[in-house]
Amino acid sequence: MFESISTQAHKLIKLASRKNKTINNINSKTKLLTITSGKGGVGKSTFSANIAYTLSQKGYKVAVLDADIGLANMQVLLDLKPLYTFYDYLDGKVNLDKVLLSTKYKNITLIAGKSGFQTEKVQNSFIFSQIINEIINLNTYDFLIIDTGAGLNEYVKEFLTLSPNILAVTTTDPSALTDVYALMKMLSKDKTKxxxxxxxxxxYKIGETITNSLVNLAKKNRLNNNxxxxxxxxxxxxxxxxxTARLRKLxxxxxxxxxxxVELDRIIDALLNNIK
Ligand SMILES: Nc1ncnc2c1ncn2[C@@H]1O[C@H](COP(=O)(O)OP(=O)(O)OP(=O)(O)O)[C@@H](O)[C@H]1O
Ligand SMILES: [Mg+2]
Structure with a gap:
C-alpha cells in the first residue's frame, strides 16, 4: 500500500517537473541564462566562465551554476576548491547559502558541481527548479548562468525548460551543427528564441552565413514560425x-x-540586447 502511494507520488513529481514552465520571476532582477550545445567539447564552460567574467567587469553580479551533472569544470576555470557543492544542496545536507561560493573574481559566485557524482542519485529533476528559484528569489544577482553538460539528456532538457534565455555554443563542424539543429527542433516546440x-x-560572417542556412532549413522543415x-x-x-584554462585563469x-x-565583447553586447 505504502509502496504504491510512494510510487504514485514519485510519478506525479516527475510529471510536475516535466511540465515545469519557464521561470519568469518579475519580482527579481536576476536574469537566467542557460548555456548549452548538444555536442561536447565545443566551449560551453569556457564561454560560461568568460562571459561571467566580462559581465562582472561591467559591474554586474553574476552567479554561475555548474550543471554538468557528474562532472565539474567550473571550479577549475574559476580556480576554487569547493567546500560544498550543488549536490550537498540536492542531498539536503546544506542550505543554499553554503553552496554560494565566493570566487577570487569580484562579483562572481559559483555553485560548484562534483566530479564522479552518480546521476541516478538525482531521483527527479524537480529539485533543479527549486535551487534556481531560490537563487532568483534572493534578488542578489543580475545574472544566473547555467553551464550544462553535453548532449540533450533529461537534466539538460530540464535546465532548458526552466530557462527563458538559452545560448547555444557550436563550432562549424558538421556534427556540432547537426546537434544544434536537433536542439532548435526541440526548443521550437515551446520556446520563442x-x-x-x-x-x-x-x-563573424561565417557564423552569420551558417545561421542563415540553419534558419532556412528550419523553414523548409516547417519548424514553428514563432x-x-x-x-x-x-x-x-x-x-x-x-x-589560461590550464593555469586556472580566464x-x-x-x-x-x-x-x-574583442569577439567575446561583441557577443556580450548582443547578449545584453537579447536577454530578458
Ligand atoms: N576558441 C578556442 N580556442 C582554443 N581552445 C579552445 C577554444 N574554446 C575552447 N577551447 C578549449 O577547448 C576545450 C573544451 O572547452 P570547454 O571545456 O569549454 O568545452 P565544453 O563544451 O564545456 O565541454 P563539455 O561538453 O565536456 O562540457 C578546453 O580545453 C578549452 O580550453
Ligand atoms: Mg563543459
Missing part, C-alpha cells in the same frame, strides 16, 4: 584559451587585447 554563437570560427534564432557572434581559435581577464576578447 535561441541565441547562437560559434566557437573556433575565424570570422521560433527565432538570433546569431550573436563568433570566437576564433586561440592558444591563449587552453593555456582568457577574458588575462588577454584583454587579444582578438578573442
Amino acid at each position: 535561441l541565441m547562437l554563437c560559434y566557437n573556433h570560427t575565424q570570422n 521560433f527565432m534564432v538570433e546569431y550573436i557572434g563568433n570566437v576564433s581559435t586561440s592558444k591563449c584559451i587552453p593555456t 582568457f577574458a581577464c588575462e588577454f584583454r587585447n587579444e582578438q578573442v576578447c
Whole structure:
C-alpha cells in the first residue's frame, strides 16, 4: 500500500517537473541564462566562465551554476576548491547559502558541481527548479548562468525548460551543427528564441552565413514560425584559451587585447540586447 502511494507520488513529481514552465520571476532582477550545445567539447564552460567574467567587469553580479551533472569544470576555470557543492544542496545536507561560493573574481559566485557524482542519485529533476528559484528569489544577482553538460539528456532538457534565455555554443563542424539543429527542433516546440554563437570560427560572417542556412532549413522543415534564432557572434581559435584554462585563469581577464576578447565583447553586447 505504502509502496504504491510512494510510487504514485514519485510519478506525479516527475510529471510536475516535466511540465515545469519557464521561470519568469518579475519580482527579481536576476536574469537566467542557460548555456548549452548538444555536442561536447565545443566551449560551453569556457564561454560560461568568460562571459561571467566580462559581465562582472561591467559591474554586474553574476552567479554561475555548474550543471554538468557528474562532472565539474567550473571550479577549475574559476580556480576554487569547493567546500560544498550543488549536490550537498540536492542531498539536503546544506542550505543554499553554503553552496554560494565566493570566487577570487569580484562579483562572481559559483555553485560548484562534483566530479564522479552518480546521476541516478538525482531521483527527479524537480529539485533543479527549486535551487534556481531560490537563487532568483534572493534578488542578489543580475545574472544566473547555467553551464550544462553535453548532449540533450533529461537534466539538460530540464535546465532548458526552466530557462527563458538559452545560448547555444557550436563550432562549424558538421556534427556540432547537426546537434544544434536537433536542439532548435526541440526548443521550437515551446520556446520563442535561441541565441547562437560559434566557437573556433575565424570570422563573424561565417557564423552569420551558417545561421542563415540553419534558419532556412528550419523553414523548409516547417519548424514553428514563432521560433527565432538570433546569431550573436563568433570566437576564433586561440592558444591563449587552453593555456589560461590550464593555469586556472580566464582568457577574458588575462588577454584583454587579444582578438578573442574583442569577439567575446561583441557577443556580450548582443547578449545584453537579447536577454530578458
Ligand atoms: N576558441 C578556442 N580556442 C582554443 N581552445 C579552445 C577554444 N574554446 C575552447 N577551447 C578549449 O577547448 C576545450 C573544451 O572547452 P570547454 O571545456 O569549454 O568545452 P565544453 O563544451 O564545456 O565541454 P563539455 O561538453 O565536456 O562540457 C578546453 O580545453 C578549452 O580550453
Ligand atoms: Mg563543459
